[in-house]
Amino acid sequence: MLAIINGTVYTMNGPTIPKGIVLVDDGKILQVGSDIDLPKQAEIIDATGKFVMPGLIDAHTHVGIMEETYRIEGDDTNETADPVTPHLRAVDAVNPADLGFLDALAGGVTTVVTGPGSANIIGGEMVIMKTAGIVVDEMIIRFPAGLKCALGENPKRVYGNGNKMPVTRMASAALLRETLVAAQTYQEKIHRAAKENSLPPERNLKMEAVVRVLQREIPLRVHAHRADDIMTAIRIAKEFQLELVIEHCTEGHLIAPQLAAAGVKAIVGPIISNRAKVELMNRSLATAMTLYDKGIPFAIMTDHPVVPINLLSLSASLAVKGGLPEEEALKAITINAAKLLNIDDRVGSLETGKDADVIITDKPLFDPKHQVERVFVNGCPVLAI
Template sequence: MLAIINGNIFTMAGPPLKKGTLLIEGKKILKVGLEVPVPIGTEIIDASGKIVMPGLIDAHTHVGIAEEIYRIEGDDTNETTDPVTAHLRAVDAVNPADLAFQDALTGGVTTLVTGPGSANIVGGEMVTMKTHGAVVDDMVLRFPAGLKCALGENPKRVYGGGQKMPVTRMASAALLRDTLVAAQNYLDKIQHSVTHESSPPERSLKMEAVVRVLKGEVPLRVHAHRADDIMTAVRIAKEFSLELIVEHCTEGHLIAPWLASAGIKAVVGPIISNRAKVELMNRSLETALSLYQAGVPFAIMTDHPVVPIHYLSLSAALAVKGGLPEEEGLKAITIYAAKILGIDHRVGSLEPGKDADIIILDRSVLDPAHRVEQVLVEGCRVI
């Protein structure tokens, strides 16, 4: 058993606990509070003068897939041979030896989502995983974590140059719709074979991945920067009754009320970015604020390696600079991210029964000068 005592505990499930105690048994949090008895023989970490909070969560990265240092050798981000590759699985590309995993831990990030890039209309299935481990299978928290899709400039640039669909935004939307309809037809054939005790259709890994979205088992996670691309994703999600998470949502501040009324979730970022392409023209530090004010559930991401993953907290700090309340900035990289990812029963806050993913800092994680002094993943000290 392990106890962290005397720290200023930010549970992210209530007000901070000054000089609180957090009791850990095995991989889980046993108790947290101000008057928690510590059994004799318990290992003690004295966090006097320190902040104790849940490990951070980066809701959108390419860690382990777009590897640090390597270029061609370690870049497995985009399968640019077909605009629809729903059957690709992020778990088959993640290298747990990628140096970015260690960077994540030094930055206090204990959970992340990684997946394919945005070259394809349908890129493949994403995975939510812990940042500590030697074998991917042991690090997985949720798979699949969503089906990665993309609208806007990237698919047009990758395929349009070779006069291959999509050349236009109309074609991008059409390809996504066509894929969803094909999956509906595949599902109908399966159900018909069950009802009529006939032979099922030939198995299709591509269709199986899309069917999971149609059945509501995983969300459709659509890369979209520009407001019109975002609304195309919303339109398609409504048409097929899908759970939608908008990835990037760069111009979300221009249409926040519409996103709120449609019940859309967003993962915002990268915030530390220049106007690298036209669809980033209206990037703003106030995007997260606008979504918060409109009531849109959101998290903040780095899109590593676009922004190094250990700058996740700095990304949240910049959103706070843009007007987002400090507490909301903290939640956007902890409990809000966990809820959007469907893993809040495991991580995102310090509560009994949850994974003991904990970081200890010398000051607020939103202060650029902070230092992450200790990191625990499932009760094991890794830093």
């Protein structure tokens, strides 16, 4: 049993507690408050003058799949032999020994979404996992957590250079729609076989992955920077009645009313970025603020290793510079990120019954001089400085 006492506790589900107590037992949060009787057997951590928060959530990364040091051997991000690979699974590529996981803990990030890159129209299934552990199967929170897709420049560049479809944005959308229709047909054959008590169709791993999206078991998570690509994703999601999450959403501030009307969610970033390609020319620190103003659910990402994962809090603070209220920026990397990912029953806030993922900092998180001094994942100490 562990008791963190006397710190300023940001619960992220209610008021901040000036001299709060977080009581942890068996990997879960037992109590949070200011007037708690401490069991005699509890290990005490005095956080006087420090700040206590839930572990941070990075809602879009490639940690464990795109390793920084091993540029070839450790890069399993994109299967560029085929533009449609929905049956690929992030869990089969994650290396828990990737140094990026240590960087995550150093930055207070205890939960990540990681998955395929954006070379393919459909890249594969993403996973939500903790950042501490030695076996990926024991680190998983939710799998599959979404089907990664991509529109815009990347698929065109990867396949168009070889004169292979997609060469155009029209072909990108057509490949996605074609695959969704094929999955609908596969699904209908399974239903018909069950109804008629006949043999089902031969298993098709590609179609099984897409059917999970059609049945709204997981969202379609579409990489899209430019406004027209975002609208293409919305158009297709509406046609097939899919749950849609826009990844990056760089020009989301230009079409925020349309995003709100479509009921989509967004994961904004990387915020620390230059105009590395044409579709980033309208990047803005005000994107997150504009989405917030229109009531659009969003989280903030690093896209690690594009931006190092330990800079997630800095990324969120730059959204504050763009006008986003500080509390909302904190929520975008904690409780609101958890809600968007449908894992808020386990992480994202300091509440009774949730996983004891807790960080302690010496200064407020958005102070550029802050240090993450202690990190606990599932109640276990994984970092102390």
